Amino acid sequence: MSETNLQVLLRRRPEGAPVPEDFEIVERPVPEPAEGQVLVRARYLSLDPYMRGRMSDAKSYAKPVPLGAVMEGATVGEVVASRDPRFAPGDHVMGGQGWQRFCAVDAARLRRVDETVAPLSAWLGVLGMPGLTAWVGLEDIGQPKAGETVVVSAASGAVGQVVGQLAKARGARVVGIAGGAAKCDFVTGTLGFDACLDHRRPLDPQLDAACPDGVDVYWENVGGHVQAAVFPRLNDFGRMVMCGMIAQYNIAPGADAAGAPAGPNLGPVVRKRLRIQGFIVSDSGWGRYDAFLAEMRPLIAAGRMRWREDVVEGLDAAPRAFIGLLEGGNFGKLAVRIG
Numbered sequence: 597m598s599e600t601n602l603q604v605l606l607r608r609r610p611e612g613a614p615v616p617e618d619f620e621i622v623e624r625p626v627p628e629p630a631e632g633q634v635l636v637r638a639r640y641l642s643l644d645p646y647m648r649g650r651m652s653d654a655k656s657y658a659k660p661v662p663l664g665a666v667m668e669g670a671t672v673g674e675v676v677a678s679r680d681p682r683f684a685p686g687d688h689v690m691g692g693q694g695w696q697r698f699c700a701v702d703a704a705r706l707r708r709v710d711e712t713v714a715p716l717s718a719w720l721g722v723l724g725m726p727g728l729t730a731w732v733g734l735e736d737i738g739q740p741k742a743g744e745t746v747v748v749s750a751a752s753g754a755v756g757q758v759v760g761q762l763a764k765a766r767g768a769r770v771v772g773i774a775g776g777a778a779k780c781d782f783v784t785g786t787l788g789f790d791a792c793l794d795h796r797r798p799l800d801p802q803l804d805a806a807c808p809d810g811v812d813v814y815w816e817n818v819g820g821h822v823q824a825a826v827f828p829r830l831n832d833f834g835r836m837v838m839c840g841m842i843a844q845y846n847i848a849p850g851a852d853a854a855g856a857p858a859g860p861n862l863g864p865v866v867r868k869r870l871r872i873q874g875f876i877v878s879d880s881g882w883g884r885y886d887a888f889l890a891e892m893r894p895l896i897a898a899g900r901m902r903w904r905e906d907v908v909e910g911l912d913a914a915p916r917a918f919i920g921l922l923e924g925g926n927f928g929k930l931a932v933r934i935g
């Protein structure tokens with residue numbers, strides 16, 4: 597094969613916010629698939645906040661990317677050669693092939709995608725890990741009931757978009773929080789949330805107006821000043837779905853960092869009988885993918901599940917796009933189109 601394999605490697609571990617020099621872009625030979633493997637040519641790479649954690653060697657739920665190794669990440673692409681009977685050239689698949697154009701991957705780690713349900717890139721977002729995250733967190737922790745008020749932070753993002761629309765489909769009243777007027781307009785106008793608050797403006801008066809009866813479910817994607825504003829408004833028996841706290845990802849664990857956001861006073865957890873629970877989608881999510889897809893397919897077909905993608909061109913652009921994700925630079929599910 598005359599093509600080469602473009603790869604993005606982790607050159608060094610960032611201190612604070614990542615910079616482009618933390619990555620290295622190299623060209624390598626295209627790998628040969630072994631028996632039981634498939635050679636996949638990636639068409640889209642997903643960029644996700646969890647990748648900041650993989651760049652660090654701090655103790656976590658998953659191992660860090662070794663220095664000099666290909667950055668970890670999910671892709672959708674097409675099979676170009678197969679040494680496994682389950683896949684043939686031309687099949688479209690999703691899997692964790694990393695920040696690279698080609699990957700020889702064990703067939704058992706791939707999932708076939710169906711472009712008649714949604715376009716290829718959507719299998720990294722609304723039908724991929726972020727969408728599955730939304731579904732798992734609502735099923736297991738948020739459990740919104742008809743008439744309840746659900747508040748979703750990072751509402752225009754990959755996870756937040758799906759959380760709000762699934763909660764609406766279950767009869768809840770949904771209030772998003774996002775950064776800036778354009779994102780808020782999209783969240784109400786296109787996604788159909790009942791309201792969306794701009795966290796760049798004072799949140800308390802906006803929350804007073806949008807949540808006069810308090811908050812039953814708070815979906816936490818952000819932390820920081822957004823969490824501090826929403827937490828005191830949780831009603832008795834409220835649920836706080838701890839999905840992520842992206843505002844803190846560039847702060848070293850345990851560091852007494854200037855500017856680290858102060859957490860809320862947790863005293864009311866007992867008095868209000870609150871449930872605050874974290875979760876990681878990969879614990880149980882992929883084993884329940886078929887149930888997730890069964891709920892999503894009819895919503896997509898009926899136009900009741902919409903989404904926005906923010907697609908940048910070329911693997912070279914991946915480091916800067918990822919750095920921007922940690923500052924709110926993306927508008928919608930961030931992905932890279934791999935030429």
Ligand SMILES: NC(=O)c1ccc[n+]([C@@H]2O[C@H](COP(=O)([O-])OP(=O)(O)OC[C@H]3O[C@@H](n4cnc5c(N)ncnc54)[C@H](OP(=O)(O)O)[C@@H]3O)[C@@H](O)[C@H]2O)c1
Nearest residue numbers: 645750753754755774775817840841842843876877922924
């Ligand atoms: N638990 C799990 O298994 C799991 C799985 C997937 C994702 N997550 C978490 O879910 C959250 C959302 O992920 P996503 O993939 O859907 O990303 P996303 O919402 O598409 O993008 C991140 C968004 O977070 C907001 N943001 C970024 N930096 C911020 C900062 N310093 N302060 C406040 N807001 C900031 C920005 O939105 P605004 O401009 O609107 O502020 C940005 O667009 C993240 O915390 C992620 O780690 C958890």
